[in-house]
Amino acid sequence: MAALLTAETSDYSGQMVSAINQAKVDEAGLIARAKRSDSQAFEQLYRMHIDRVYGLCLRMTGNTHEAEDCAQEAFIQAWNKLDRFRGASAFGTWLHRIAVNAVLGRFRKSKRERDRIQVVAQDAPVPASINDSGDLRDLSDAVDKLPEGARQVFVLHAVYGYSHEEAGKMLGIATGTSKAQLHRARRLLVQQLENEGYEV
Amino acid sequence: MNDDREDKLMVKARQLSTSISPQRDLWPGIAEAIDRPVNRSWMPMFAQAAAVVLLVAASSGITWYAVKDNQIVVAEYRPELMFEQASFGSRYTLGSGFQEARDMLMADMNADLDQLAPEEREDVEKSLAVMHGVIVEINAELVKDPENLYLQEMLLKTYRDELALMRKVGGVTKNVMLRNDI
Numbered sequence: 386m387a388a389l390l391t392a393e394t395s396d397y398s399g400q401m402v403s404a405i406n407q408a409k410v411d412e413a414g415l416i417a418r419a420k421r422s423d424s425q426a427f428e429q430l431y432r433m434h435i436d437r438v439y440g441l442c443l444r445m446t447g448n449t450h451e452a453e454d455c456a457q458e459a460f461i462q463a464w465n466k467l468d469r470f471r472g473a474s475a476f477g478t479w480l481h482r483i484a485v486n487a488v489l490g491r492f493r494k495s496k497r498e499r500d501r502i503q504v505v506a507q508d509a510p511v512p513a514s515i516n517d518s519g520d521l522r523d524l525s526d527a528v529d530k531l532p533e534g535a536r537q538v539f540v541l542h543a544v545y546g547y548s549h550e551e552a553g554k555m556l557g558i559a560t561g562t563s564k565a566q567l568h569r570a571r572r573l574l575v576q577q578l579e580n581e582g583y584e585v
Numbered sequence: 586m587n588d589d590r591e592d593k594l595m596v597k598a599r600q601l602s603t604s605i606s607p608q609r610d611l612w613p614g615i616a617e618a619i620d621r622p623v624n625r626s627w628m629p630m631f632a633q634a635a636a637v638v639l640l641v642a643a644s645s646g647i648t649w650y651a652v653k654d655n656q657i658v659v660a661e662y663r664p665e666l667m668f669e670q671a672s673f674g675s676r677y678t679l680g681s682g683f684q685e686a687r688d689m690l691m692a693d694m695n696a697d698l699d700q701l702a703p704e705e706r707e708d709v710e711k712s713l714a715v716m717h718g719v720i721v722e723i724n725a726e727l728v729k730d731p732e733n734l735y736l737q738e739m740l741l742k743t744y745r746d747e748l749a750l751m752r753k754v755g756g757v758t759k760n761v762m763l764r765n766d767i
Contacts, residue, residue, distance in 0.1 A: 424619055424620055427619070428612060428616070431612055432612075435606075435607065435611065435612075436604035436605060437603060437604050439605055439606070439607045440602060440604050440605035441603070443605055444601075449607075449608060452607070453608075453609070453611060456607065456611055457611045457614050457615055457618075458700075460611070460615045461615055461618045461619060461700075462699075462700060464615075464618075464619045465619075465700070465701070465703070466703075468703075490696065490699075494696075520597065521600055521601055524594070524597050524598065524601065525601055528601075539598070543598035543599065544598050544599070544601050544603060545603055546599070571591040571594060571595070572591070574591075574594055575590050575591055575594060578594075
C-alpha cells in the first residue's frame with residue numbers, strides 16, 4: 386500500500402512537473418506568436434494571466450471598476466510593448482509590473498480622480514468574486530482601508546511575495562521606503578483589526 | 586507581543602487570494618484596442634509641420650537675400666519653448682493662461698505618450714520636434730521683423746497645431762479607458 390502510494394505520488398508529481406514544463410513551452414510559443422502580432426495567441430496569454438493581473442489591480446485599488454480598467458489597460462500596454470519583453474523575468478512578473486504602472490498612472494492622474502477612487506472604494510461592496518473567507522475576509526477589508534502607499538507595498542510584498550527590492554522598483558520607491566511602508570502597514574492592520582474586535 | 590501578532594498577520598496575508606476573476610470578460614475591450622489598425626494619422630500633421638518648415642525656410646531665404654550684407658542671427662534650438670512677448674509683434678499676446686494650459690497639456694501628453702505604440706510615439710515626437718523647430722525659427726524671424734503679419738499668423742497656427750496634436754494624443758490614449766458603467 387505504502388509502495389503504491391509512493392508510486393502514485395511520484396507519478397502525480399511527475400505529471401505535475403511535466404504539465405508545468407509544457408505550460409512554460411506553450412507560453413513561450415504564445416509569446417513568440419503574439420510578438421508577430423497574432424492577437425489569438427495574445428488572447429490565450431490573457432486567459433492564462435488575467436486572474437492574477439486583475440487580482441493585483443483589485444488589491445491595489447480596492448475597487449472592481451478601477452481594477453477592471455487597470456487590468457484592461459495593462460494588457461493593452463503589454464501588447465504594445467511586447468517586443469521589449471526579452472524573457473529576463475517571468476512573463477507574469479512582467480505583466481505585474483505593467484499592471485502596477487497602470488494603477489499608479491491612474492492614481493497620479495489627478496488628485497480629484499484619486500479622491501473619487503477612494504470614496505468609491507469605501508462605499509463599494511466587497512466584491513463577491515474574492516474568495517477570502519472568515520478572518521481572511523476581515524484582513525482583506527482592513528488592507529483595503531490602508532493608506533495608499535502602505536497598501537501598495539503590503540499587497541506586493543506580503544500578499545504577492547515580491548521582495549522589497551522588487552516592490553520598490555515596481556512602485557518607483559527606495560527599498561528602505563518599501564520596508565518602512567510595510568512596517569507601517571503591519572502596525573495599522575493590527576490596530577485596525579483589534580479595534581474592530583478581531584483576533585489577530 | 587505586537588511583533589508576534591504582526592508575524593501572524595503576515596502569514597495570513599500570504600493566504601489571501603492572489604488570483605481573482607473579474608466579474609466580466611475584459612478581452613473584448615482589449616481586442617478592440619489592439620486590433621485597431623496602427624494609427625498613422627500623425628503623418629498628415631507631420632507633413633503639415635514639414636510644409637511650414639519649408640515656408641519658413643523660403644521666407645528666411647528671402648530675408649537673407651534682402652539683408653545679406655548684415656550679420657545673420659542663427660536661431661538656437663530649444664526644446665522648451667520660450668514665449669517672448671517681443672517676438673509676437675504688436676498684434677498678438679499670449680497670456681499666462683495659455684502658458685499654463687500648454688504646460689498642463691504637455692505634462693498630460695508626456696504621460697499619455699507611454700501608452701502609445703512605439704511607432705506612433707515616434708511619429709508624435711517627430712511632429713512635435715518639427716513644430717518646436719518651426720516655432721523657434723518663426724520667433725527668430727519675428728525678432729527681426731516684429732510687424733510681419735504673415736509670420737505672426739503662421740506662429741499662431743503652429744501653436745494651435747501643437748495643441749491639437751497634444752489633445753489628439755490624449756484622446757487616443759483615453760479611448761481605451763472609456764467605461765460604460767459611468
